[in-house]
Amino acid sequence: MLTFPTLSRSIALPTGRLDITVEEAAWPLDDLCDFAARENPRRGFLVVSRVLGRHLPVAPRVMRRSVRDLAARIPADLPGPVMVVGLAETAVCLGQTVHEELRLASGRDDIHFIHSTRQRLDHPLLCRFEEPHSHASAHLIYRPALPRPRSLVIVDDEISTGTTLCNLARALVEAWPEVEAIVVATLTDWSAGRGWQARMPRPARVASLLTGRLAWTQGQAPVADAAFDMAAASLGRMDAHRNFGRLGLDAPVADPPSAPLPPVAGPLRIVGTGEFTYLPFRLAERMAREGHDVVVQATSRSPARVAAAMKTRLCFADNYGTSVPNYLYNADPADRRTTWIGHETGAATIDPALIAALDARLIGWDA
Incomplete structure (x- = not known):
């Protein structure tokens, strides 16, 4: 796989200045991400992925290629069973596609998937954890009817401080003490030098397409809005629900839409x-x-x-x-x-x- 040279860049945003250093990259920075200003007094910037299919429109072949390259960096010999865990909401598709690629590449049938959610369901809860920099900080993980894992592959689109990952890993290991190894798979890892891996409850390694550092200089921060924060922290409620990943999957799901597709001409x-x-x-x-x-x-x-x-x-x-x-x-x-x-x-x-x-x-x- 090609590697791209280190670079430094300063990015001016309406909410402050972001200084980034790329130390190692399997994809060029400008192919992987862009940046935006976030309306959040706790974190004034947003890493905007060019391959995730969330904030920017992306061709599906580009999404697939980036996930295949990421999955190839995850060790193939992790002790099984393996649980791939996608973080809501941004990394649900990323995590589920990593799960699919790992099974395809390895031929293993002991690689399973679950994702965190902000929806309440009538189902037993496995654990809850917090994402501190988010308006909607609470995540729920429901108890899957799957073998208890010995390895975790935690998937997020980017790492900044590593705090959320530590919160999640501690909650999962408390529920599943049999876990021996943890891999964090991410498109961009900006946590160099933060030492968060030492706080993980089990030995942890990172698989990423880019590693580097970022430093944020806050400018004019948005004024905190208590009413908005209260609304943003609320959890949804799903009285009717099909399991597309919240309750755990033992194989990739491939359900078609409920009705025939309409005709389409043009893009x-x-x-x-x-x-x-x-x-x-x-x-x-x-x-x-x-x-x-x-x-x-x-x-x-x-x-x-x-x-x-x-x-x-x-x-x-x-x-x-x-x-x-x-x-x-x-x-x-x-x-x-x-x-x-x-x-x-x-x-x-x-x-x-x-x-x-x-x-x-x-x-x-x-x-």
């Missing part, structure tokens, strides 16, 4: 919603194989300013039924793409304002 955008992103990505891969020009992106709970990597922003109601504002970035109706919105929550839950803004069709995997 296509497929939008996942919140934590429901893997099956919209798989649908995008299918449409690309059929010859369509298709990109993938997803809605987000993360409030960011229209500046730097964020060229446009739509704001609308949360389809999971909380009072948390949701956003879709860089989905410009002027690009004349047909838009399909993939959801697991029922057509009536999708804000009509979002549908109208993109003249979108709804594609459901309803419970």
